[in-house]
Amino acid sequence: MPSLKDLRNRIASVKATQKITKAMQMVAAAKLRRAQQAAEAARPFAERMTAVMANLAGGITIGPDTPRLLAGTGSEQTHLLVVCTAERGLCGAFNSSIARLARDHAVRLMNEGKTVKILCVGKKGFDLLRRQFEKQIIELVDLRSVKQVGYEQAEMIAGKVLRLFDEGQFDVATLFYSRFRSVIQQIPTAQQIIPAQFEAGSATATDAVYEYEPDEGEILASILPRNIAVQIFRALLENAASEQGARMSAMDNATRNAGDMIKRQTLTYNRTRQAMITKELIEIISGAEAL
C-alpha cells in the first residue's frame, strides 16, 4: 500500500507530464499552420511544372534519344528508395508508418531478386530501418539543423539522387513520404520519381500549338532534373505538415490520458486519506473507551 506522500508525488509527476504534452500540442498546432501555408504556397509551381512537362512528354515518342530520366535505363534491376521521415519522435505512428511502407517495398523487391539501395532523409527513418537494412542504406541526409525546409534542401537531395543516377547506381527511384490529408489522417505514400511518371489527366489538352525555344527535347532535358527537386520539395513539405499534424493528435491523446490518470489517482489518494483518518479516530475512541 503506497503511503500518502507517494501518492502525492505520483500525482504531481503526472501533472508535470501533462503540462509538457499540452505545450507540445499547442506548439505543434502553431507549426502545423505554418507548414500548411508553406505547402499551399508551393503548389502552383509544382502544378505548372507538371502540366508543362506532361504536355511535352505527351508529344514525344520514346526513343534512344529520349532523356533517361523519362525513358528509364531500360532495366529495373536496382531500386533506390528515398525515405523521408521526421527528425524527431513523439508524433504517433508518423515515422513508423512511412518506415513500414518502405520496408515492405524493400522486402518485396529483394524477394524478386532486385538490388535495393536506401537513401534516408531524416534520422528517425534511419533509426527504424538501420537494423534490417544495414547494408542497403547508402546515406543519411540529416536535416536536424534546418528549421523550415526550403527549396535549397530539396535541391541538395535531388543533386545527390541525380548524381547517383548519372553514375548508373540505380534504375528506378521511389520516394516515400506521408501525404497530409487532415490532422488525424496522414497517408504514407510511395511515389516513383525516376523514370518520371505522370498522373493521367495532368496533361491539359490545349488547342494552342506552342513554339519551343530551344527545341522540345532540350527543354524537356532541362526540366526533368528540376522536376526531381520539385517533387522532393513537395514531399518534404507534405511531410512537415503531416509530422506536425500527427504530433498534435498524439499529444492531444497524451494530455487526455494524463488527465484520466490524475483523476484516478486523486480518487485513490482521497480514499486512502479518509481510511487513515477513520483508522486514527477508531484508535482514539477505542483508547478512550478502554480507560
Next chain:
Amino acid sequence: MHFELVSPERILFSGEVDAVLLPATEGDMTVMPGHAPAITTLKAGFVVATDSKNHGERVLVRGGFAEINAAGVIVLAERATPVEELTPERIDREITELQTRRDGTDDDFARRAYDETIGQLEEARETLKL
C-alpha cells in the same frame, strides 16, 4: 495581359502588365499581348514586367522557364529575388558559392554550366550598379 512569377516557395508576382522582358536562353525577348504561345527556358538575368503606368518590376531569376499562352505569361523560376531585396553583395555571395561548387567538381560539363551561370550573374551585377 496576365503575368505570374512563381518560385517553388511562393508566388512572387501576379497581376496585369503591358509587357514582360524575359532573359530567354536564346536571347532576351519581350512578350506583349497577343504573343504566339511558346515555352522557353531562361538563363540567369532580370525579368522586367512593365505595367500600364510604365512602372517596371525587376526580378532577378536564376534558372527556370516561361510559358506564354493566350492568357498571359507564367514564369517558373527556381530562384527569384525582387530587385528591392537585391544588393551587389548578395549576388557576389551567390557567385562565390557557385565558384566553390564549380571547383568542387571535376565534371567538365558541370564546370562549363557553372561558368556560364557565373558569367550571367556577373552581368546582372553590372546591370544592377547602373
